[in-house]
Amino acid sequence: MAKKGNPNDANLSGERSAAPFVPKTTSIKALSAASHECRGCDLYKTATQVVFGAGPAKARVMFVGEQPGDQEDRQGAPFVGPAGALLDKALEEAGIPRSDVYVTNAVKHFKWEPRGKRRIHKKPRMSEIKACRPWLEAELRARCCGPPIRKDGAPPMNRWWPI
Numbered sequence: 203m204a205k206k207g208n209p210n211d212a213n214l215s216g217e218r219s220a221a222p223f224v225p226k227t228t229s230i231k232a233l234s235a236a237s238h239e240c241r242g243c244d245l246y247k248t249a250t251q252v253v254f255g256a257g258p259a260k261a262r263v264m265f266v267g268e269q270p271g272d273q274e275d276r277q278g279a280p281f282v283g284p285a286g287a288l289l290d291k292a293l294e295e296a297g298i299p300r301s302d303v304y305v306t307n308a309v310k311h312f313k314w315e316p317r318g319k320r321r322i323h324k325k326p327r328m329s330e331i332k333a334c335r336p337w338l339e340a341e342l343r344a345r346c347c348g349p350p351i352r353k354d355g356a357p358p359m360n361r362w363w364p365i
């Protein structure tokens with residue numbers, strides 16, 4: 203069950219954070235359900251829905267993208283748009299079954315700006331990446347011992363990285 207938090211919850215440095223919304227569990231299902239209540243930053247306001255990570259409990263590989271794209275936001279699933287097609291191709295070339303892979307994003311809500319009738323990806327601010335980091339840390343605890351995360355909270359590569 204999602205832990206209710208105040209949208210204005212802040213840590214001691216005054217920064218916004220998802221931490222009050224992250225339940226103490228290693229169940230991805232419970233974490234995913236709770237993420238729908240997250241108000242750790244303002245990105246939930248303009249996104250269609252939260253896009254939590256997905257993949258088997260015994261995934262051997264985790265890929266972390268920057269944030270969901272337009273298709274992911276509409277479908278509520280990670281890596282189902284153009285980035286997903288690219289990932290599938292890369293996995294196929296590497297001989298890694300998609301069923302061995304857990305995929306997620308550093309930021310769980312789609313950030314975008316309008317361009318005509320289209321919604322164009324807008325790079326999340328570092329404060330938004332940091333705010334969302336408790337979800338990624340919870341996923342890492344749930345799935346494995348976790349890779350190094352840069353202290354500033356950003357993924358070490360622009361798009362994703364393998365563990």
Ligand code: SF4
Nearest residue numbers: 240242243310311334
């Ligand atoms: S982007 Fe992350 S911290 Fe911000 S509201 Fe969404 S889940 Fe919460």
